[in-house]
Amino acid sequence: MKKIIISLLTLFGVATMLQSCVDDLNITPDDPLRLEADQFYSKPGAYKQALAGIYGNLALTGTNGAGSSNIGGIDAGTSQYGRVLWYMQNLTTDEVIWSYENDPGVREIQRNIWNAANPIIRGMFGRAMFQVALTNEFLRQSTPEKLSARGISSTDQAEIATYRLEARALRALAYYHLMDMFGKAPFVDENTPISVAGPEYNRQQLFDFVESELLEILPGLKAPKSNESGRLDQAFARMILAKIYLNAEVYINQDKYAACAEQCNAILGAGYTLASNYLHNFTADNHLSPEAIFFIQSDGIMTQNYGPTTVMINGQVGSIEQNGVSMGVGAGGWGGALRLRKQFVDKFEGSEFSSDARKTIISGSRNANISDIANRDQGFILAKYSNRTSTGVAGQNTTFVDTDFPLFRLADVHLMYVECAIRGAAGASMSTALTYVNALRQRANNGSTIANVNQSALTLDFILDERSRELHWEGHRRQDLIRFGRFTGGVYNWAWKGNGSAGIAIPQFMNLFPIPEASLASNPNLTQNSGY
């Protein structure tokens, strides 16, 4: 009897031990920087950190510094939102060339011979859709029910309600970019469960979504210039609206210039002023520019990234000139990574531009023609951006710059207004347009009117060139060329367009980028753009 009891007790003991060991298989992260969602949102300030995560996706590539990335299929540093945007909008055009064609995908991008396997195109698609996913998650985690359940105070709840609107604006930005570059995208919102591949939205559907979403949230957003720094306001939403209306003929084959002018007028009347010095929009302290509507952050220590400003400033440094120190980075920079194509240099040809502050071109003994892309001593170079402040103080870090990327600034609104006026939009007048153009000209000429133009000069060809002179290397050029019918076809060829040193026509289907093949493979709802 005693033996049986002992045996039973032993058996019971063994069974209990085994069960507790099996329970050990439930592991939770030990690391305070990795938490499950409920744990994360139980911390004070977590919602603001999550909002910073969505904003941060424009600036950062991951949570572990500049070498980390939340997305794959592309070099981590290159996957930065602003950088892929800049590659696709600027490197595909006459404004710039990248010397190191070994870097995957760059050669095909800048010679306009890309295909659906291109890592940079995949990076853009993935990064923008990640922005969408981040917003959707934030909206799911910040519903009034969740907030109440997590014991968030009503004051905080009201504040978080604004965060939600800003997150939606950032999602609209991503869908605007996808509409512009790909003409389609998988549509997922906060109601789509995780792991579900979204249905394909065509350009019209994306246009309607971006427009209605922005119009819906606009009244709830903070008034222009009234929000905390680093956060967006109504002017940001209006800026996207202005852009989609300006390009509506391309996107949905409809003339919406009047609607564009309306949004421009609203921004122009919102209290933004031009920076007194053109170059102060591109310095290490450019976030202070009165012209800034929304800039993508960069900080040499706290917000380290291989984004467009770090790339442009290190890349601007000449292989011969070794002029990095003057721009606040290492003397050699990246050894002459970026140079200008001749057609861009020609935009500043003539005495009209002899004292133009926007002409930061360095020619030296260089040949303006680039016959060999790998030869970094060929081609003129640029000195527009700097990691020194407006007063000349060097940035904190000699690789990662403090300079923010000017995504939206007032000068762009000036020129959009002018373009609407030239295109005869209601709500925009030629006389006002002239003052907007000349305001930029005078600013560029240190207040002098010597380069001012007459109303008769305001033509479509003029505005296309003037936009490049004012806004080069700011992520606009491809979109502008397409709107003016100069990107594809052979009307306008530039060096290395279509893979010829003098430029060759490219087919019209290239106005849209291909859907990345990995995206097609993982989402059966998606179809490839025609031509690819």
Added chain:
Amino acid sequence: MKTLSKKLLFTLILMPFLVLSQGTVNGVVKDASTGQPLPGVNVVVKGTQNGASTDFDGKYSLSKLKSGDVIEFSFIGYKTQDVVYTNQKTLNVSLAEEASALDEITIVAVGYGTVRKKDATGSVSLVTAKDFNKGAVVTADNLLNGKVAGVTINAGGGAPGATPTIRIRGGSSLLASNDPLVVVDGLPMDSRVLATLNPNDVESFSILKDASATAIYGTRASNGVILITTKKGGKTLQVEFNTQFGSGKKFNKVDVFSANEFREFILAVDQNPTLFPGQTLSDRLGSANTDWQEEIYRRTDFIDNNLSVRGNLFDRIPTRLTVGNTYQEGLRLTDHMTRNTFALNMSPTFFEDHLRVRLSANYTNTKRRNAPGVEGNALTFDPTQPVYDPTSPYDGFFEFRNGPGLGQFAPIAPRNPVAQLLQTNNRSINRKVFGNLELDYKFHFLPELRAVVNLGYDRDQGYSHNQTSRNSLSGPIRLGLPIGNNEYNEGVGINKLLDAYMVYAKTFGDLNFDITGGYSYQKFENNGFFTRNQNDPDLVPQFFRGDDVVYVGFFGRTNLNWKDKYLLTLSYRRDGTSRFGENNRWGNFPAAAFAWKMKEEFFKDSSSLSDLKLRLGWGITGQQDIGVGLFYLPQYFTGDPNSQYQIGGNFLPVGVPGAFNNNLKWEETATYNAGIDFGFNNNRFNGSVDVFYKKSFDLFQVAPFADGSNFTNQGPANVGDMNVKGIELNLNYDVVKSDNFNWNINLNASKFERRIDKVAAGVPLFVGFTGAGTGGTSQIMQEGFTPFSFFVFKQLYDNTGMPIEGAFADLNGDGVINLDDRYIYKNPDPDLVLGFTTNLDYKNFDLSFNLRASIGNRILNTTRSTRAYYSFALNGVLQNVSPYVYETGFINQSNETVLSDMFIENGSFLRMDFVTLGYTFQNWLDKNVSLRVFTGMQNPFIVTKYSGLDPEINGGIDATIYPRQRQFLFGANLKF
């Protein structure tokens, strides 16, 4: 032991009486091959009870003898010898080992138990001391390299004490770990233990190759299992001291221009105005003659001392104690490793052998000064510049600079590799404690039933301190000035094990069977701390807390043996792992094996055929170490100090949801194996042939995730399929076997072929670097092809056979040469792997060497593909160029040129790892002392057509390796 002593005592007491009445004989019994005395030999007068045993010194005494008595000398494992008594006073006998009898008792570890080698049903290879490689054995894997068909071991270079990459049958995974499970005395560990274990403590390796053998290890079994058994104590006192000294140096160099050749080259470049228009390169030439590959390497020392004492402590605890010390210098100037090991093994038995206890405790302290990899800079650095420059602000080392200041260095230039070595002081200490306690209890009331409990513990603690001079350009640069490096790093990993199982063994008539059932629990924890560079005020220390990993397994196995002809093994494991979510946490891993001893069936009376066994096996195994942490779990990640976003003037670490895949699970492999073991002439010639087919499913791969559906665009998923098929041959032949002359050879050959059956959505994966640019790839994972096949451009050549720069076949015919024109050209897997070892003993001389060959493996030689261009001569400063430029004539390196198929070379090789020659003094100083002295050479030669330094690299991409050295060795083994 006790009985033996009693018998001896009895004999001694009675002796005086016996001597008076009858004849007495004395003598010594020795081992015929080693000359060592044999204790415990039974000496009996045939047909009587009159007998004795030999003592520790092999001595015996037998009395009450009449002339004509037949005295029988018998000892297990030896041939019994009969001698007729003819009134001799002394009778010394040498017993010869009995080959077949030895095999009879050869025990093979199979995990949670052992089997007799002749009853093994799976593909199991046993390597014991007599087969071990000789020469400079620094890490335990050196004993094994090239010995077993289907097992490749590659340290990837000559770093002292490096952990090798081991592949058994090519592995089963695409991108997850292909490392086998290494189990030391029942404690599963990772393969790094091979570098910390004292090779002298290894008694045997048992390598489980097919799933019928490995499935008992469940989710960790797919890549094979290496079971290491360490040496135990003995009944007799034995002391062994081994000492070895080696002196090594490099034996070849990567081909670069010498200083004078470089001058000629640069002058010729200047003659061609199109290469560097407007520049005269020769103006930049220096006046020194430096061979940078001579400067960064040196002659090395290797010292290895090992003392082991084996005996019976307090007359009842068989104990073995080993103390080892190994000092090995690396070829790179500052590199050296010191390893001190301490091992204690005790195996007492209690309650009349009912309880066997085995305790093993190991401590290893490894100190290393690590040298940075400077080979790339040594190849590139201008040979006309000196090593030292008295005016240099960089601790007197020459560096390219534009002025006298510390910040006036040339921004783009290779850094002086000698300075890199000497200005870096990177020291690490690793302390590892591991061991286990095994209790094996045979029930008193039911001796057929045993209960075994095995408790294991392994603690690995590492520290490293990495410093570089503040005047060093190879350290970090901040605000345009070198600031030096000062990093401290520490980490600890702990691994705890509990195994408990019962074994029941019984014979019913013709059926002999055993059944094992048990439970295993293992937990791994780790954490660490890293200061990062303390000279850089922007950097903050990092703490690292790894997620615990827990395994729980239930297992069972039965061996059925009918009439000693038909053997059946069935095993089953149910394994749980903390790496996956609850719905995928558990896996079931069955296996079955059948063996038919055809010798017993058909050739029972054959004397020439001594063994013939057919084996068939099948099993399912898993692989759960896919290296993605808790990716199954939705988590929020917080930005590190450099990943913040500023709102309202405050920097906030970003909070970002992490991607996850809650469907993640283990990879699964089904293996089919068929083999034949054979032996002739008392197994003097024996061997085995195995064929296998492995099919792996649900292989971990980074697969695209539908954009916007998760928090990334790609991530780990179980999507790939792969198969491996192969054939292995192993032959042993005792060519000559006699008292004075023994010669045996071992030859093994294996061939395997890996093919990818499925990748995610059929979209190939691009992997492997090119050696140039950021993120370019040179290899591909594509369905229907070998993993890591090279994916390159097809080079076009002119009429004279010269490659045309940038001209490649437009393979897709679209008129544009772009990445779409690459094709699959060869792969790094060998077509055939061969191993050969031979031991030759003549009288007291012994000679041993091995040969290994790999045939058909291909290598991307990036030392050429990135450097054989004229334009490479100038990149900010002059750079040395691969002399292969004369054969390519290439001007510029580009995306395509670095991926030309002309840089894929045949890496076949034949290598001798070691040759040793020894002489043994059997009775040195004293008849109980034997001394063997030996000399030898490590890495005496390699035969290859490969143009790079060494074709034996891992992964097929040669981006310079740490060269292996050639060593001359001298040593002595002392035994008493």
